[in-house]
Amino acid sequence: MSSDYSYDEQGTFYPFFFFTITSVVTLPLTYSLLRPSTDASAIAPRVQSPFKAENQAIVDAQRATQRRKQRKLKRGLVAVLGWLFMAANFWLALTAQHTTAKIWNPYDILGISDSASEKQIKSHFKRLSLKFHPDKIRPDPAKNETIESLNDKYVELTKAYQALTDEEVRSNWIQYGNPDGKQGFSIGIALPKFIVSDGNGKYVVLVYALLLGVLLPYLVGSWWYGTQRMSKEGVLIESAGRLFREYQDSDEEGRLISALSTGKEFEEQLKGNQADSGLSKIESRVISAAVLSPKDQEKLESVDGVRRKVLALLWAYLGRVSLDDQALENAKYKVAPIAVALAQSYNAISLAYGNTKAILASYTTTQRLIQAVPPKASPLLQLPHFTPDIVKAVEGESKAHLTVQQFMDQSDAQRRSLAVGKGLLSEEQYKEAVHVATQLPQLRVAKAFFKVTGEKFIVPSSLVNLVVKGRIVPPGSTNVPAVKEADLEDPDPVEGDLKALKEDSGDRVLPPLAFAPRYTRNHSPRWHIFLTDSKQGKMAVPPFTFTTFDKPIFGADGKPTFNMQTLKAQFAAPPGPGHYTFVMHVICDSYVGFDTKMEVTLVVDDAEKAVQVEAEDDISEPEEDSLAGQMNALRGNGAPTKPKKQSADSSDEEESGTDEEDNDTSDTNTDTEDES
Template sequence: MSTDYNYDEQGQFFPYFVATMLFLTLAPVTYSTFAPSKQVGLQNNPRIESSFKPADYDHIEQHKRKKRKESRRIKRMIFLTLGWSLFSYMIYLIVTSSALTPQIWDPYSILGISMSASEKAIKSHYRRLSIKFHPDKVKLQGNDTMEAANERWVEITKAYKALTDEEIRKNYQEYGHPDGKQSYSIGIALPQWTIADGSKYYVLAFYGVMFGMVLPYYVGKWWYGTKKYTKDGVLMETAGRLFKAFEEDCDEKKSIEVLSAGGLEKFQKDEKNFEGQEHIIESAIKDKVPIGVMKTLEKMDGWKRKTYGLLWAYMTRTKFQDAKLDAEKLDVAQEAVSWNNSLLSIALAYSITKPILSSMRVNQNLVQAIQPGGSPLLQLPHFTEELCEKIEEFGAKDHWTIQRFMSLPDEKRRQLCIGKDGLTEEQYKEAISVAQKIPILHVEKAFFKVQGDKVVTPNAICHLVLKVRVVPAGVKPPPVDPKDLEDEDPAEDDIDALIGRTPPKSKAQTGASEKSPIPTNEVEKSALVTATETPLPTLTHAPFFPAATLPKWHVFLADRRAGRMIIAPMTILQFPENTDNFQVQTFKLQFGAPPNGGEVHFQMHLVCDSYLGTDYKASIILKVDEPGMFGGRDEDEISEPEEDSIAGVMASARGQKVKPSPYHSHHHDDDDSDEDDESDTDGEQDDGSATDTDTDTDEE
């Protein structure tokens, strides 16, 4: 047996090699590019219709187009297009080269019989072929020639002899050749010129660059990229600076100062080129921000001062004459939302209520472009600070919420809004239309519950059950059906409901099915509540924010006196927004009950991260009962065995109580029953002195 190494001089095997390498590269890249995102998609979500356009609308739209262009990954798409084109060409070469490759000689195929045919069947089939294809009997048709007929008959005869000779047939079946084991050659899917003296150095250089430089570079880039960012998409270095700047007493204004630490990567490199820009920014916002903000700006310098100024310029809706500053203002505002998510994670780790609430409310300010302490009415289109001051002077000193404004009669609202230096009729109608579409969660009922039990016992798995519905401002909802405020336990055979996949089906449910919270690790021990088979949630109405976003509601429990969060937030992200029928939705926050009995006073916070003036706060009491505080038999009585059972006999031998046997109670005569009763009584009296501790415990 000889071995021969053949190079692919005719290019028959090289396409296989190239196609394989391309597929191994293109398949994962294509999947990562076109695979459905795990995040909630926003392309098909409905929007709150409004024709209102901010003063810097062109810059906002330009910024959105820029971000969409970046998300398309043009370089990756070009790579995929060229790669799959080359892969298709390699497949074409494989198909065409396969047609030119000589076929392996197969006697079974030549005779047209199966490999399982017996020798008798082979001879019979050969005789039939000889009648048809023997040169003396063949009938030529069409373009057939006698030479071709002779060659065909030679192949048939050769195949017949190979299959009727026992040794030859065995060789073919075992080795695929009538002469037995043959020498084989190993084909290298590369042409021989790749190892020629004049080419091998170039080939080695190519492989050295590809596998020694390019491949390690991209693998390292991917690896360090995954380690470079936090789960919130913030650079680790930025998160570290936010952590250092964090203070336990952070309010909204202090939180914005902390967020300014995120502008290092964006502005530090160009710090020399924005000399004088701080003066432009500060001059533009000087009359719009509190005095304390200007004092804080004076203490800062460099990139941090610029970031802080741009944040306040965005939240005061300041438009610069410099288009570059306007673009940077929008960039900072969008990135500040990611920085704030990281700041919220830090605040949750400390479990202090004030910075947690401050971070959530700063997100409202960033999304709506309203500075801390600004009027929630600025969320409505065409509303200005002057108009808000005019409206709020009518009622009270504090700012009005949209709900309060919409509670006024339409005639009074028109009187406050329409007129000189106010809104036109069309602008007023558009503002009212938007106000009526802003989703506001109304808590109909909140209570604690342990599944399968009527009371909450120490260390039990407890749920805070929220019954809520969406009630837009100015809309009077119908009364709630009391049945919708009940929370039924799932059936014992409803496994999905028991483990929290779906809620138990109630007879009162007539609308879309509710979905129980799905715990995730996106925010420290929070639960991300999603609802499938429901309408897509409406995007946040935020005309000044340069990106589409969804409103989220955070629910958590805190200790008001200690000022600390007790139960980590649950995040409500999606729910059916059926404002027509005001369907009651159920959400559950799971936690462990306290280890001791008594009353625990909580303060429940429901905070929206996108709309100002929609927060909800209420005091709620959790009553924890000790195991022996409620009715029913004690554990000793429940666990008493029957007297006829093995456990009962052993218990009787130890002098413990046992249950009377049902057999004795039905089949013993009266005399025996009396004797048994007397015996049991005597036994209890005898045991009384030995079970004083148990008796005292029961009495307690």
């Protein structure tokens, strides 16, 4: 037995092979490029404002550069080339000469029925022999016949006749499908022969070596090295290690900004002579602008190298200090997004330690980096056209800074008297600032309580839901409707209630992108909710992050809907019964002064007591309008009275296990103001 190799010279198979291999890569790649974007920066609404910050051209240019990186041009080019290659192979498959291998069948060769008898076969072959015997037939040039082709045909007829009449030939046909017995096999290769012949074989080997020996290991190594050198927060592992060494339990924002300047990413941005060029100019401008506290200035002067310039640029960015140099201004705006990513990594480190002050510092530092507001500076600087001088005029002699909400809660006449005038805001600037303030998504918490789905009591180690009810009420909103008691409830869905399940799995609503004209990224606001133990200063329940809401925030007319939103965080209850008082923090990472801090109390009942109370409820007397109640009355026991219906407040109290005060914003003591 011998083997042979056959190549696809007619192009019958290899176009399908190439088409299939290419489609395995091209189709998923195309889907990833064409599927609807889930990136909030592409689909979220925006705060409407024509305001342009200083150096807006630099900010817009860096945003455009970031968008180009996200467009994935390389993958798009590969997808286009893949489709062109697939189209070429599809065309070849359509135009190629298709041949189908035929199974050797003596009946078909002789042209007789499978049911023919041996006598009929012999008679039919005799007629064919008289017609096709080489001694009796002559080639017909019109049919392209030759002596050889006629001889081959007669031999084929003879083999077919013998396969049906000769025992040995018939046995070969039955066993091996061929009258001559066992044959050699052919290995079909779905490639044209010219690829591996005429000296081209070495090039094929070279291509395979490049693909399997160079490209594939490079791609796998790049992916592996990338995963190993980056943390899940998107910063270099080396940077995370440096932040770990900089960590302190009682962090302040100024000290944390100094810690962020240790990031390895900054060294890649400021290479070579960029680390020192313009450093003295930046420091002198920052110091003269009075952005630094004495402690911060001392820290700046104590470091050197790339870190010193990065720290100076961060303070110049936060203080909105003009550097009067294109290269320095570019560097100033580049450091902020890197610092925000490092602050998120620092937040992960602080969460591992669980110290409340450090966790809060990481969140508030992120807010100020996004808004370009220095530590301890007024939140009013988030509004368009507001400068430190205008803030000073608005706040007057007050030692405490005004929040955007407090400023907007004043009457329009009072605000104008403070902010509009010579050397202050113009009328147009004032209107623009107010217009932006009325679009900022301030989450105002109305109520917070604990519950266990489907249960009346919270028992040790049960799965507890922290339910936070709140509304988006932008600063300065007017005609805010009162909170409805029904909106503060969180009823459990009835089993099999498809409508409730559909609502729970419905489309989520994105808030507007953060209004941060000096930040060179499109940032979608995030709300973080976590519980702390105020006595120990430690985190009790890790943060839950929310980026969307379950109901529309703004209507088609751009005005707030004041819909009650529901945010839920699930965690395990403490292992023992008792009253547990926590401080709940609701923090928005995008705006300064939009945070909420309130006390909530979790009541955990003893499991046996809860079972006993539920059992007593199950055997309570029947109501008078039920069949059992009527039968009870006929026995002479009188009609039982219905149990007194609990108010909404009391039912919530029973459900959550917390104490609620009259006219309070939640079922626990809080320090938030009344929404209405």
